[in-house]
Amino acid sequence: HYYRFDEHVLLCLEKQGSGKDKSKHILQHKYVRCSVRAQIHHLRRVLCRRLELPLVLVLFDNAPVPDSMTLKQLWLSCWFGKPAPLLLHYSVKEKRR
Amino acid sequence: QEEDEQDSDRFVFEFSDKQLLPCYNLQVSVSRGPCNWFIFSDVLKRLKLSSRIFQARFPHFEVATLPKAEFQHQLSLSQVLAPEEIQEHMVPPGAAETVELVRYEPELVRLLGSEVAFEAWSS
Numbered sequence: 001h002y003y004r005f006d007e008h009v010l011l012c013l014e015k016q017g018s019g020k021d022k023s024k025h026i027l028q029h030k031y032v033r034c035s036v037r038a039q040i041h042h043l044r045r046v047l048c049r050r051l052e053l054p055l056v057l058v059l060f061d062n063a064p065v066p067d068s069m070t071l072k073q074l075w076l077s078c079w080f081g082k083p084a085p086l087l088l089h090y091s092v093k094e095k096r097r
Numbered sequence: 098q099e100e101d102e103q104d105s106d107r108f109v110f111e112f113s114d115k116q117l118l119p120c121y122n123l124q125v126s127v128s129r130g131p132c133n134w135f136i137f138s139d140v141l142k143r144l145k146l147s148s149r150i151f152q153a154r155f156p157h158f159e160v161a162t163l164p165k166a167e168f169q170h171q172l173s174l175s176q177v178l179a180p181e182e183i184q185e186h187m188v189p190p191g192a193a194e195t196v197e198l199v200r201y202e203p204e205l206v207r208l209l210g211s212e213v214a215f216e217a218w219s220s
Contacts, residue, residue, distance in 0.1 A: 002106050003218070005132040007122035008201075009177050029112035029212055033120070036177065038108045042216045046110045050214070075177050083179040084119065 006035035009071050010085035013047070016059055017091065025051050025092045031085060036072035040065045047090060055093040062089075108218065109203060113211040118143060119182070120201045123171050125161045133201035134161070140199050143209055148197075155208075158199055165194040 011032040015025065027050065034043070040058050044067070047056040058065045060078055065088075079086045111117065118139045124131040137160060141151060152160065165186075172183045186196075199205065203213045 003108050004106070005122075005130060007131075007175065007177065008120060008133060010117055010119070027112075029114045031113045031115065031117050033111040033113075033117050033211075035108050038110075038216070042108055042218075043110070046214050046216050050112070072177070080176070081179055083182055084177075085117075 003035045003037060006037050007072075008033050009036055009075055011043075011071075012085040012087050014087065014089050015091070016062075016089040025053060025094075027051065027090070034071065036070065036075070038071050039067065040069050040071075040074070041067040043071070051092060053092050053094060057091045057093075059089040059091060106218070107215040110214040110216060111203075111206050111211045112214065113209075115210070117211065118209065121168075121172060121198075122175065123163065123168070123198070125163055125198065134198035135201060135205075137197035137199045140205070140209065155205075158202070158205055161198045161200070162195045163198060165196050168196045 011034070013027055013030045013032060015027065027047070029050075032043075044056050044058055047058075048054065060074065065074060071086075075086055118135055120133045120135050122131050123134050125134070137148065141148060144151065146154075151158075169183070169186055172178060172186060175183075206213055
């Protein structure tokens with residue numbers, strides 16, 4: 001069964017926190033659609049590439065989401081019955097200068 | 098060969114700066130499995146095109162028709178659609194209506210202004 005035939009979910013990714021870095025590493029395209037079978041580590045990898053950063057964490061309700069969790073599990077446990085998109089946050093780690 | 102297999106089954110991530118058009122996982126005929134479809138009129142509205150011009154310009158995009166009742170039934174089986182999103186497409190019983198759909202594919206999504214990223218299952 002190909003992933004491209006999977007049911008999709010809609011996500012909205014907002015950057016976590018504020019402070020002096022507020023305008024840095026903001027995702028220009030924050031609305032994301034992907035397969036219900038994609039796992040959090042797939043999403044993290046795509047985000048790392050887009051933001052050109054070594055580490056991006058995905059959070060729901062201020063808590064990091066486990067890497068092996070699929071988006072369907074996340075949806076059913078956190079967002080069941082609510083309209084799309086599922087709101088997630090991300091936090092970034094840069095190398096210290 | 099190996100690369101081909103990877104290519105044929107990677108995750109597609111679609112990124113956009115505006116709200117994405119909803120798409121629905123539907124089985125449009127008994128002879129094939131479910132896949133993803135946009136509502137044709139949503140796509141035309143966003144592209145500001147008429148159906149005739151769209152189909153003349155992009156004859157390779159697949160368009161299908163589903164009876165509205167069947168469309169609603171399949172929507173109601175989804176676990177990731179909210180009741181109000183299903184409700185949106187309800188019509189009074191008895192109304193003989195159909196829904197026109199256009200198949201979800203990366204090329205169409207790019208046309209709608211999204212960026213597409215691929216990610217292999219493992220790597």
